Amino acid sequence: MELLNVILVVFLIVCAIAVERTKDLLSAVIIFDAYSLTMAVLWLLLKAPDIALTEAAIGAGVTTILFVSVISRTRRVKK
Amino acid sequence: MDNLIVKTITRLIVPFIQIYGIFIILHGHISPGGGFSGGAVLGASMILYTLSYGLTAANKKLPHKVTGVFESGGIIWYVLLGLVGIFLGGSFLSNKEVGFFMGKAGDVISGGFIPLITAAIGLKVASTMITLFHTIIEED
Numbered sequence: 001m002e003l004l005n006v007i008l009v010v011f012l013i014v015c016a017i018a019v020e021r022t023k024d025l026l027s028a029v030i031i032f033d034a035y036s037l038t039m040a041v042l043w044l045l046l047k048a049p050d051i052a053l054t055e056a057a058i059g060a061g062v063t064t065i066l067f068v069s070v071i072s073r074t075r076r077v078k079k
Numbered sequence: 080m081d082n083l084i085v086k087t088i089t090r091l092i093v094p095f096i097q098i099y100g101i102f103i104i105l106h107g108h109i110s111p112g113g114g115f116s117g118g119a120v121l122g123a124s125m126i127l128y129t130l131s132y133g134l135t136a137a138n139k140k141l142p143h144k145v146t147g148v149f150e151s152g153g154i155i156w157y158v159l160l161g162l163v164g165i166f167l168g169g170s171f172l173s174n175k176e177v178g179f180f181m182g183k184a185g186d187v188i189s190g191g192f193i194p195l196i197t198a199a200i201g202l203k204v205a206s207t208m209i210t211l212f213h214t215i216i217e218e219d
Contacts, residue, residue: 050111053103057119062208065126069215 005045012038025076029067036060082131089131096124104201108190114197118204125209134217143213146206153203160192160199 015035022028036059043052103117129137164170167177174191175181182189 050113050116053112053116054119057116057123061123062119062126062212065130066212066215069212073215 008038008042025071033060033064085131089127093124093128104197107197108193109185114200115204118201121205122208126212146210149202149206153199156199
């Protein structure tokens with residue numbers, strides 16, 4: 001269980017750096033989605049199931065949909 | 080988007096998502112979850128419907144006027160329940176002191192007005208999500 005925790009945290013850090021380095025905004029949103037899902041699993045491991053529920057619904061679901069719909073209204077690649 | 084598979088799966092899965100959201104809202108005071116999480120799940124089910132059936136069908140199913148009434152009604156209901164405490168001699172949002180029905184701990188109907196307040200919060204959050212999404216994707 002300790003090992004799984006470490007792997008998830010390392011993946012979280014890699015995702016957070018990759019979101020900032022990516023030029024394509026749609027890819028950045030999808031990586032941010034993976035970040036939110038990992039964060040939800042981590043909340044569950046930290047024994048906070050209500051926060052995990054909210055994170056999975058808001059962070060991984062609704063926020064991604066809102067970001068994608070905003071990107072579809074503007075340019076996709078950052079200058 | 081006119082895809083038969085997506086439409087059929089959406090039609091099958093949306094009632095289960097909504098039942099799960101209502102379950103989370105109604106059990107907010109005795110298990111993990113509550114108004115905010117359950118309302119988010121409810122709103123996400125309607126967003127899924129909009130994504131697969133289009134904005135006009137979703138507007139026919141749940142018009143903007145109805146979500147506006149839910150959004151305002153939820154917060155008014157919350158404030159009214161808080162004011163009941165003042166009128167019965169306690170402070171704002173006082174629960175046990177002014178004689179709300181407490182019940183046995185662990186039952187669904189227990190804890191005074193907490194289930195009523197959680198239902199109001201759930202309705203407000205769900206309608207806010209739907210209004211936000213419909214406002215962003217609507218063509219002008």
